[in-house]
Amino acid sequence: MLGLTIALICGLLALGSCGALADTEPFCLLKDPPNQCGGFCLSVLTPVLNHLTISQDQRTPSDPKKANEVLLRQYTMEKQLTALQEKQTTFETSLENQQKSLDNSHVNLTERVDDLESQLSALQETLFRVETKIKYLGFEQVGSKYLYIERITEKNWASASKYCRNMGAHLADIKDQEELSAIQAGLKKDTHYWLGISDLGHKDEFLSMATGKPAPFLKWATVRPTRLDSSNCVFLYNGEMYDYPCKYSFHFICQKEEENE
CATH class of the missing domain: 3.10.100.10 (Mannose-Binding Protein A, subunit A)
Structure with a gap:
C-alpha cells in the first residue's frame, strides 16, 4: 500500500514538473522521464517519507510482541503499585486501631489499678478497725x-x-x-x-x-x-x-x- 502511494506521488510530481516547465520551455528537464523519475521523486519525497516513518514508529513499535510485553509489564506494575498502596492504607488503619486499642487498654488498666488501690485502702482500714476492736476488746x-x-x-x-x-x-x-x-x-x-x-x-x-x-x-x-x-x-x-x-x-x-x- 505504501509502495503504490509512493509511485503515484512520483508520477504526479514528474508530470507536474514537466507540465510546469512546458509553459516556459519547449522541452522537459527530464530527458528520460521513465528512468530518471525514480531518483528525482526519491530526492523530493525523502523528507516526507522520513516524517511518515517516524510518526508510524512512534505510534506502533517495530516489534508488536515486545510492545505487548511492555504494556503487560506496565499494567502489572500498576496493579502491584495499587495493591501496595491498598496494603499501606490497610496497615496504617490497622496501626491506628491498635493505637486506639492500646490507649483504651491503658486507660482501663489505670482505672482498674486506681480501683484496686481504693479497695486495698478500704480493706486495710477495715482490717485496722477489726484489729483495734480485737486488741481493745472490752475497752x-x-x-x-x-x-x-x-x-x-x-x-x-x-x-x-x-x-x-x-x-x-x-x-x-x-x-x-x-x-x-x-x-x-x-x-x-x-x-x-x-x-x-x-x-x-x-x-x-x-x-x-x-x-x-x-x-x-x-x-x-x-x-x-x-x-x-x-x-x-x-x-x-x-x-x-x-x-x-x-x-x-x-x-x-x-x-x-x-x-x-
Whole structure:
C-alpha cells in the first residue's frame, strides 16, 4: 500500500514538473522521464517519507510482541503499585486501631489499678478497725485512751493491777480535768474505783504506775479520809481522789494508750 502511494506521488510530481516547465520551455528537464523519475521523486519525497516513518514508529513499535510485553509489564506494575498502596492504607488503619486499642487498654488498666488501690485502702482500714476492736476488746475509747472499767468484780490494788497487766494494760491515771470529767461520766455514782497512782515508794510522792513519773493530774477530795502510813493507793469516788490502804477491794479502771500505727 505504501509502495503504490509512493509511485503515484512520483508520477504526479514528474508530470507536474514537466507540465510546469512546458509553459516556459519547449522541452522537459527530464530527458528520460521513465528512468530518471525514480531518483528525482526519491530526492523530493525523502523528507516526507522520513516524517511518515517516524510518526508510524512512534505510534506502533517495530516489534508488536515486545510492545505487548511492555504494556503487560506496565499494567502489572500498576496493579502491584495499587495493591501496595491498598496494603499501606490497610496497615496504617490497622496501626491506628491498635493505637486506639492500646490507649483504651491503658486507660482501663489505670482505672482498674486506681480501683484496686481504693479497695486495698478500704480493706486495710477495715482490717485496722477489726484489729483495734480485737486488741481493745472490752475497752472503750475516752480521748486518746482505751479504758476498761470493771463494774462487777472488786479486787485489792495489787490484784487489780495484775488483772490489768494480764490484759496488756495498767491501772489508769488521769491527765487533766477534761479527761476526769469524761471518765466520771461513765462511772457509777457513790462507787470506788482504784487508779494506777500510789506513793508506795516515798510517802506523799504519788507516781503514775504507767510511767513511774509524778502523776500528771491529782484532784484530792476536800476532806481526805486518812493520812496514815498505810494509805498509799489512790481511788476515785464521785469525781474526787482519795488515798487509802491498798488491801481493800474496790472496782478498778484499766487503761491502754492508743498506739500510733
